[in-house]
Amino acid sequence: MEIHTLHEFMLHTKNITYLLMGATLVGFVCYWLFLTGRDEKIRKY
């Protein structure tokens, strides 16, 4: 993709960053579940 203006640069980089951010949010939940999957459950009731 050719970039000529700051607007095009921002559009391009923000597009990718927002997609990565969405994937990261989902990925982090999965990672946390993997990390704590075998922890002993703390019952609070």
Added chain:
Amino acid sequence: MHDANTKNGLFTPGNIITAIILAVGAVITFIRFTQGIGAVTNLSDNNPWGIWIGFDLLCGVALAAGGYVTSASCYLFGMKRYHSAVRPAITTAFLGYFFVVVALHYDLGHPLRLPYPLVYSQGTTSLLFEVGLCVATYLTVLFVEWSPAALEWLGLRKIRNVVVKLTLMLTIFGVVLSTLHQSSLGALFLIAPGKLHPLWYSSFLPVFFFISSMVAGLSMVIFEGTLAHAGLHHKMDETHLKEAEGVVFGFGKAASFVLAGYFFIKTMDIAMDNDWAYLATGYGAWFLVEMFGFVALPSFLYALGVRERNMTLVRVASIFAVLGIVVNRFNVSLIAFNWNLPAADRYFPHWMEIGVSVFIVTLIITVYRFIATRMPVLYEHPEYKDAH
């Protein structure tokens, strides 16, 4: 019989190697302070900062972060199950910072002028001023935090009891000061966007340095614990041994999560600066080695080790994480710095520079061993059980 034992104890292979390193280090120190910095380094106007800054200072400060990480988790977040890890971590942090200042003398060359930036000529707009101020203050804080171990050893009960009452305040100071100067060390490189390779240069360098310092601190506590268990197991009391597993898995879990976060914000940075094209170059390949070999891999190994309750795996992960911090600081300050210069003008350390760094590390280990074998660091003093 006693004499023979003492003789055998003194002339062990470890002690002989240590003595040789210390002797060579003393000679290099003499040459540096009598014949100038040019006699022992390959530094130049193009490369004024070498491994004494890249390794001794940047790595030293990051790897000493275990002090604020451990004391914060125990005293601020109330995780008392990590209490036995606090003193070894504070001792390492105190020695780490102390020898960072010692190493800085080799670069500055005027030991008597060390307080000048604080008392004579304050450069209040300089990041180095802030780093200097923070390191000086934090070293004092660490000394006071560490002092109860020495005071218990010396039997100075009254002073010790006063100092212990300051623990919470000192911990808060420690966290604030560490947040400031760990990030400022990264911020030092913001002034050189044209010299640092785009894959490593970022306006978020202070954030990267601070977050990676947390990983360094957590990993160093695990790594140092491994070494202490191998060499000073007999000095550990029952509480320390009982809590060791919890420290390894607890810190391993935290390090895994922080490393994963670090990996993702570094990826975000590549996306925001549109640096993707650089990944296909030689520097890009090295960047990927750093990111996958020393960030993603230890993060995954930590997670796997914690899930499987595998101490060995977590300890292996800590080695990768500690190496990763060293690789990152070397990349930012040396390897990816001045990347545009022709090979002939690039910096490679003089053997005496490496000698001084080895000398400093050996001094840290020697002093740590001296302290840990005499003072209540790995065990609780019988007269102060559960009193802190």
